[in-house]
Amino acid sequence: MRRLRKYKPFVRASAIDMMAYRFNIITWAIVTVFEVACLIFLWLAVYQSSEGGIDSSINGFTYKEMIVYVVLTTIFGFITFNDDTLWFINRDIRQGTIGNFLIKPISYRGKFIASNIGAFLMMSIVFGIPLYAAGLGVLIGIGYLPVASVWDFIAHFALFLVASVLACLLNGVISYIFGILCFYTSAAWGLNALKTTVISFLSGTLLPIAFFPNVFREIVTYMPFAGMSQNPVLILMMKYDYLECCKVILISLAWLVLLELFAKLLFSRAIKVVTVQGG
């Protein structure tokens, strides 16, 4: 525990940064409400047009479940994906300050993990609690998210929290890997756009993975991205039984370890580029 204490300032700084962005957050909220409304209208039209009408199930989702899914993935993304890792790495490369971290007793990767956790905690406490409470309250209240047993819900919610933390860390390590690619391309804007696109599509944020065509679906299900948005939300919606919950959590955990190892390898190779260039 004491070893971890030196990372505390990074957790704090990152949490304060998030508050400074409250203006951006208000903007985000308004934009998002309109976008979610657009998606709801679209899904309404889709289900009204389907053969079985509004109550039919498409690829395992009823209309109500789909609305719950859209609302929860939106809240989930807002709370979980807040990291400037890529921009910070890019800045460190450009200003040549990355070398400083090789001397400090703090691990470069550790600093970012601490920041990710700081942002996640702060967002969860300030926005997560009210947003999830309001979102779930309304969805359960209007009967879109049926809760058969309270204990079942609480258990799933606990598993959801575990999956959320894993999603946050997965997002962090993927950002970190894209950040290291800045060593080679010095193209942060482009890489960030690429990262966002890949994650939002393959994590099921745009559309549940169940809608993807056969082979593609099978592949995407076992990629790390599924654990970053779709799986935590489906756990919260109680669409998975406990066995499936454990399975997807273990898959995420395995990917996290693999990706961290990969990032470590990539970083040690990339840093040579800097030392050769003398940056």
Next chain:
Amino acid sequence: MIEVQELTKIFRKPVRGKGLIGMIATLFSRKYTEIRAVDGVSFNIPKGEIVGYIGSNGAGKSTTIKMMCGILTPTSGKVLIDGKEPYLKRRIVAKDIGVVFGQKTQLWWDIPLVESFKVLKEVYQVSDSDYEARIKFLSSVLGIDEFMSQPVRTLSLGQRMRADLAASMLHNPKILFLDEPTIGMDVLVKDKIRTAIHALNAKYHTTVVLTTHDMADIENLCSRLIMIEKGKIIYDGPLGDIKRRFGNIKTLTLTIPPNIDPNEVEPFSDDIIMSVDEDKVILGFDADKVNLEHVVQYAFSKYHAIDMKIADISIEDVVKKILSQQEEEHAKAKKI
């Protein structure tokens, strides 16, 4: 060329509340604080003159310059640039003026300097022959051909300033406004810039108005000084007058060893004013009255100075002196 009449600029700033509620309240409140940034300023500048427009930070220099350029509209009074009011006829007056802000560049950051020039050539509709002749002249005085093909972001501060000066002269403006043209540069570079400004003024008879913090800029460049403090002009006249009024004041800053108590050193004469600042001793004197060599010798022999620095009086000091002198005169007048 430039006429400024009773120019006044009042900024109104809403009184801001604290916190989120205060911020929202600000949107609806009608409470303002008024700041008279420029307060009834008048002067005339004839063609071809180089004028130093000086004052301490926040005295109203930049606000005046902005009104003369047309990017700020006066609250009352007016500015005439060659007979036209710049804030009313901004685009017409823009052809007659060139502006260099020391802190900001008007060049494009990522492209070679020459490409920026090509764009400005089109913006100001400079003919090919004029363009070539001016570039040739500007290269000779500013030495910009050394870095013509380099992107602006790779230029040093001095190079960038030379490039900006050249850019502002491409359309051969009648008036050149320079806001802190030598800020942050070392002595050699400053000198280059000053020589160039002189050469431009001599060749094109460009009227130059410059703001600066550096007394040496003024001594080297300006025939006339306009000094502003708290929005009002406190001095307008030749530099020589200031010197005559306050003498050729210089300061000698000494670093002395810890075993010397400066208060026990016998004074040189009444002509030198000594002040102590931590381990530094500052001697102020009039170089026209006291021989510099004697002061230096005195500093070494009596204070055993380890290090010393000679500097001209700073603009802030001149402003202070003028203000205190005016107050004295004021007090005298009242007594009578």
Next chain:
Amino acid sequence: MHYIKLYFVCIKRSMLSRLEYKKDSVISILSFLLSNACALGSIFFILQAIPSLKGYTPAEVGFFYGFSMLPIAIDHLFSDEFWLVAYRRVQLGDMDRHFLRPIPVIFQMFAETFQPDGFGEVIVGITMIVICGLNLHVSVTFGAIFVLIIGAVFGALIITSFKIALSSLAFIFKRSGPLLQIVYNFTVYAKYPIAIFPKVVKFILIFILPFGLFISLPVDTLLYGNYNPYLLSLIIIGVSIVFFTLATLIWTLCARRYESTGS
């Protein structure tokens, strides 16, 4: 004449700046294409599960999506600088040099950036229109093509007008980016036929933020011959001119405010 020449000189300058960041451009264009592919893929995956979307076949929905990209792309090509005005440039006091030049500031904003990323959208959009159009076996009439071109070009002018008007508010409030963002993001609604939306949304999309007017109605004209193409063209042109005039007026007023307060 001077302004046309000046525009091209400035655009060349903008492209030179862009070329300084080749890798970034390539990657961002790639990710841009990819993100469009993902969005399109998502729609097609959804449509595979249902016979038609409120009577629109997948090819028709694809046609809508492709066409909606054109006005957005044309606007993107020419008026990207207004985003910077709204978000950063006024706040940083980085507008003075434009006010010192003998050229209208609004012209300088158009000339400051030419955004070639927009070409990617144009290409993707046209490709989709052609593929979906061939699949639909529509009877192509001159009038329908005419109204589509008018919709794309003058629709872009309407989007640009919103950008001008909202970004100029930054001259008063220092920063208007978020507001611009909120209005601009309504273009997500423009990607689908307005028939799938509730009445209130339809009303907004035709009369207030008229994305439906220049996207949905022209496409409906081509696919079903719902409207008189020439009358519709006339309306679109008229509306866009009104919007653009208002926008430049707002810009001028706000810029005057900037000149009187400084930054």
